[in-house]
Amino acid sequence: MFDTVLIANRGEIAVRVIRSLRAMGIRSVAVHSDADADARHVREADTAVRIGPAAANESYLHVERLLDAARVTGAQAVHPGYGFLAENAAFARAVTDAGLVFIGPPADAIELMGDKIRAKETVQAAGVPVVPGSSGSGLTDAQLADAARGIGMPVLLKPSAGGGGKGMRLVRDAAVLEDEIAAARREARASFGDDTLLVERFIDGPRHIEIQVLADGHGNVLHLGERECSLQRRHQKIIEEAPSPLLDAATRAAMGAAAADAARACGYRGAGTVEFIVPGGDPGAYCFMEMNTRLQVEHPVTELITGLDLVEWQVRVAAGEALPLAQDDVTLTGHAVEARICAETARVTGERVDFLPSAGTVRLLREPAGDGVRTDSGLTEGTEVGTTYDPMLAKVIAYGPDRPTALRRLRAALADTTVLGVDTNTAFLRALLAHPDVVAGDLDTGLVDRDAASLVPTGVPDEVYAAAALLGQAALAPRPDAGGWTDPFAVPSGFRLGGEPAWTVHHLKAPGHDPVTVRVRAAGDAAQVRVGDAEPVHARLAAVEPGRVQLAWAGVTHRFHHAGDGGLHWLGRDGAGWAVHTHDPVAAALRGGAGAAGADALTAPMPGTVTVVKAAVGDTVEAGQALVIVEAMKMEHVISAPHAGTVTELDVTAGSTVAMDQILAVVDPHGTGGEDA
Incomplete structure (x- = not known):
């Protein structure tokens, strides 16, 4: 067994691996970029090594720096985690060539299954059913388009070299095939360094169902049951559970046997996942999609129903141990459900919801625990969440003796999850878990996209604005002098000679929402608060303590988690969080003008980097025409142009770094400005 293992990853992934290594008595080595110098995985490891600047290709993807870190710390093995180099055959070979043990499958298996085209051919030869699609690698754009038209719409464009939904495009209209192929290639190149694509029938x-496999170096291959991963957005999983509510025992056994055959076909060793697409109305017609030659993000649900630590068995298999179990020894007990907490802002446009990367500093953190609840997290208070890496921050997993219990526990755990300072999808996930079809187990991969708009709150509750205004009002109060005396004329009570107290006006704004005027009139211990044009409501801050605010509002007590910074207040409850800041309407008007021409202006929906500029000042464009592409967290x-018109401003170039809501371009409608006026 190894004494020291280097973890070639970051965040919650590295923290998870560290936990198992510590339980096994193995010393852990963390690596970090400059952006992660004070990250949780760095603090929790036994030792840590800086490997470069924030850019992943100069740190977490830099093979020589990772190997140097292993050498200087005396590591005997490298655990790649999941993501980054976990499915990189060249990295696996470099590790073994350096005299170290790669805690994962052989490089040849990674290479074979990492190429989705060869993988399909290999498992098909082993008798595993596959999804109809293109054949051959290295297809040109024209060949891909021809293959897609031959298969018939709708089709799915997929990067041959990767997974996780990155670079995957669903195309229903043949007229946009060329643009979608180009976009898929860009994302695949950015995510995996390889823009080879294949096309499959959609x-x-x-339903998306995957089988966990575990194989040793002595010829033993087991399957550990399935995971239901059908709740996805942008082809990325957000809720996973085990076992699937769809499968019966016979189908489970058949799919498990097929997964084991696929693993044997590529000479697999370690923990891996075989993914299947399954028609909801005919589970027996399952087809192989791909194999992930690594540990999966959602592995905890399998651990909870099997009682096996998959990281521990990865390490033991890599050290040469044989699996002590036979297939009949694997039992599935109870039910487990996992929710992925991501740094995201949900923006609703009509019936469409865009989940956009968010960034910021974690100002307050409360993570759930308790009976049947597990949290895998890379967060601490003070963590800087940027747009350089993947947006997943943590996972909350609930276990119960049955599915309804596990779902209830997970919803309660998400209500106990608070991350202030960064927008997250926690409240959305909680609402999704209460969706009638989710509760009934009637799932498919399109459910989230169809119903997302109904699960995203459309406004900020009045009591949130009221709490922010009263906190702002309290901040106006003067501090007592050295003798404990307070000037009564400086207290913001609204007192005046004769008549009722005056109203104090607070102009507030939450990102993505229109400014709101909140008026506060204080009178003794209670106040009146008027949000916008609504009627005044009696309210008071019943308690203010570090990290918490209690608001009495119209006879109801609301308890919020709170983090403040000058004129900015973060308030959270039941998994939701709101950033409410002081808004200066005069300054906002002065910042306006041609560059902020309302619906004519196109702003960055997220902080990120401009990758493509498809127009120039003076161009005549049509409504919906793509003008600029912004990339963040590899998405x-x-x-697009909001209407037909002329581009009168374009303030970015390819490679420009942009902030959220930064103006990128302005399109004047025809007849109101520009060359056509």
Whole structure:
């Protein structure tokens, strides 16, 4: 067994691996970029090594620096985690060539299964059913388009070299194939360094079910049951559970046997996942999609129903141990459900919801615990969340003797989850878990996209604005002098000679929402608060303590987690969080002008980097025409013309770094400005 293992990853992934290594008595080595110098995984490891600046290709993807870190710390093995180099065959070979043990499958298996085209051919030869699609690698754009038209719409464009939904594009209209192929290639190149694509038939209303496999170096291959991963957005999983509510025992056994055959076909060793697409109306018609030659993000749900520590068995298998179990020894007990907490801002446009990367500093953190609840997290208070890396911050997992219990526990755990300072998807996930179809187990991969708009709150509750205004009002109160005396004329009570107390006006704004005027009139221990044009409500801050605020509002007590910074107040409850800041309407008007021409202006929906500029000042454009592409956390967002017109401003170039809400371009409608006026 190894004495020291280096973890070639970061965040909650590294923290998770450290936990198992510590339980096994193995010394852990963390690596970090400059951006992660004070990260949780760095603090929790036995030792840590700086490997470069924030850019992943100069740190977490830099093979020589990782190997140097292993050498100087005396590591005997490298655990790649999941993501970054976990499925990189060249890295696995470099590790073994350096005399170290790679805690994962052989490089040849990674290479074979990492190429989705070869993988499909290999498992098909082993008798595993596959999804119809293109054949051959290295297809040109024209060949991909021809293959797609031959298969028939809708089709799915997929990077051959990777997974996680990055670079994957669903195309229903053949007219946009060329643009979608180009976008898929860009994302694949950015995410995996390889823009090879394949095209597959898209199955409407499918379920995504995967089988966990575990293989040793002595010829033993086990399957550990399935995980239901159908709740996705942007082809990325957000809720996973085990076992699936769809499968019966016979189908589970058949899919497990097929997964084991796929693992044997590529000479697999270690923990891996075989993914299947399954028609909801005919579970027996499952088809192989791909194999992930690494530990999966959602592995905790399998651990909870099997009682096995998959990281521990990865390490033991890599050290040469044989699996002590036979297939009949694997039992599935109870039910587990996992929710991925991501740094995201949900923006609703009509019936469409965009989940955009968010960034900021974690000002207050409360993570759930208790009976049947597990949290895997890379967060601490003070963590800087940027847009350089993947947006996933943590995972909350709940276990119960049955599915309804696990779902209830997870919803309660998400209500106890508070991350202030960064927008997260926690409240959205909690609402999704209460969706009638989710509760009933009637799932498919399109459910989230269809119903997302109904699960995203459309406004900020009045009591949130009231709490922020009263906190602002309290901040106006003067501090007592050295003798404990307070000038009564400086107290913001609204007192005046004769008549009722005056109203104090607070102009407030929450990102993504219109400014709101809140008026506060204090009278003794109680106050009146008027939010916008609503009627005044009796309210008071019943208690203010570090990290918490209690607001009495119209006879109801609301308890918020709170983090403040000058004119900015973060307030959170039941997994939701709101950033409410002081708004200066005069300054906002002065910042306006041509560059902020309301609906004519196109702003950055997220902090990120401009990757493509498709227009120039003076161009005549059509409504919906793509003008700029912004990339953050390896996801692209297309900025399109809001209406037909002329581009009168374009303030960015490819490679420009942009902030959220920064103006990128202005399109004047025809007849109101520009060359056509």
